[in-house]
Ligand SMILES: NC(=O)C1=CN([C@@H]2O[C@H](COP(=O)(O)OP(=O)(O)OC[C@H]3O[C@@H](n4cnc5c(N)ncnc54)[C@H](O)[C@@H]3O)[C@@H](O)[C@H]2O)C=CC1
């Protein structure tokens with residue numbers, strides 16, 4: 001029987017370690033071991049067959065010291081309070097590590113979107129919005145897409161919030177369609193940030209990117225775009241997977257064809273054919289002998305049970321929390337580099353920040369401007385983390401937490417809200 005891993009406990013383990021290395025007293029950071037606010041809501045939905053089903057929804061605000069809370073909303077059968085608490089805290093650290101003026105939040109609804117019609121999903125998203133309305137707002141807490149949510153869901157949330165306010169409020173969500181105030185480049189931003197961060201890292205260690213092999217677990221928004229952009233940079237994507245299958249091709253998969261297939265096939269790769277492609281198991285994908293492994297699906301994918309099988313030289317965490325604490329320590333001791341989630345996948349929230357600023361200005365920036373600014377923010381954050389990593393001799397994860405935690409603690413001191 002597999003162990004149940006608690007992602008919030010994983011977050012606390014790293015937080016305590018970083019706090020110790022920063023020489024923080026418990027008083028200075030104890031509040032950050034707790035969420036500021038945790039809202040659990042019942043979301044009744046009339047299903048297409050006339051039954052009423054009551055889903056459980058969450059919105060957790062971990063910390064708002066540095067600005068309004070920010071973070072995505074996921075629809076997933078395994079969503080629970082501990083998961084959403086961890087994801088909210090990771091948003092606090094992520095926004096601090098890239099130094100954008102936000103705190104951290106996250107939301108979720110425990111449901112199986114694969115078994116729901118679009119009409120049911122829409123009614124659920126609207127009702128959930130109404131239930132969390134008292135704690136969200138463009139100056140308080142701004143949702144965005146995450147697993148199984150996208151621009152369409154953000155548009156429903158924006159519409160519901162706007163209906164209840166009586167006027168259009170585009171700044172209530174980010175990641176919405178461009179036609180209603182979304183930002184150019186947001187859809188690609190998380191995958192772009194993953195690509196930029198990997199290139200920043202390769203630049204430091206002097207590896208040549210051309211012909212490096214890559215395996216990507218998860219082929220949704222983040223994984224498919226990271227795969228496409230890494231492929232465009234000359235890396236060879238030899239394996240991809242999603243919840244329906246995992247695929248391997250030694251010579252490199254045709255990523256554009258794979259993305260086109262997934263879009264036609266309800267975002268699933270099962271049944272995809274290409275000369276020389278093999279179906280493998282998800283476990284085998286994680287254990288492939290590749291240069292770079294990109295977990296881009298869910299938490300706790302690399303854990304005690306399978307960490308010894310990992311052969312990749314570099315793991316870049318496109319997903320939030322894909323590696324448990326035990327596995328992280330194991331990989332560190334083995335010399336496998338892990339580029340941590342709060343740095344590697346921060347591109348999404350950076351462009352969300354640009355979207356929110358554009359909404360406040362009622363102005364639209366062009367895509368080159370957005371991508372160039374994203375690149376600058378990601379580079380600066382990488383350099384800051386790298387410096388701590390080298391100077392303190394700690395893993396990049398601990399270094400990233402140290403950068404983030406010192407920013408949040410110093411903001412708390414400045415605001416005089418200590419402890
Ligand atoms: N969407 C965004 O802007 C951001 C997302 N993230 C994180 O990236 C990860 C992926 O999110 P999205 O791409 O947005 O979600 P998505 O819903 O677009 O894609 C998730 C993908 O993972 C696959 N998947 C699910 N379970 C799997 C399993 N056991 N094995 C292999 N594949 C599996 C799904 O089939 C799908 O292809 C999550 O951890 C999310 O929190 C992080 C930063 C921003």
Ligand SMILES: O=C(O)CCC(=O)C(=O)O
Nearest residue numbers: 071072144146348349352
């Ligand atoms: O774009 C955002 O506001 C947050 C995206 C997100 O949920 C994440 O970075 O995990």
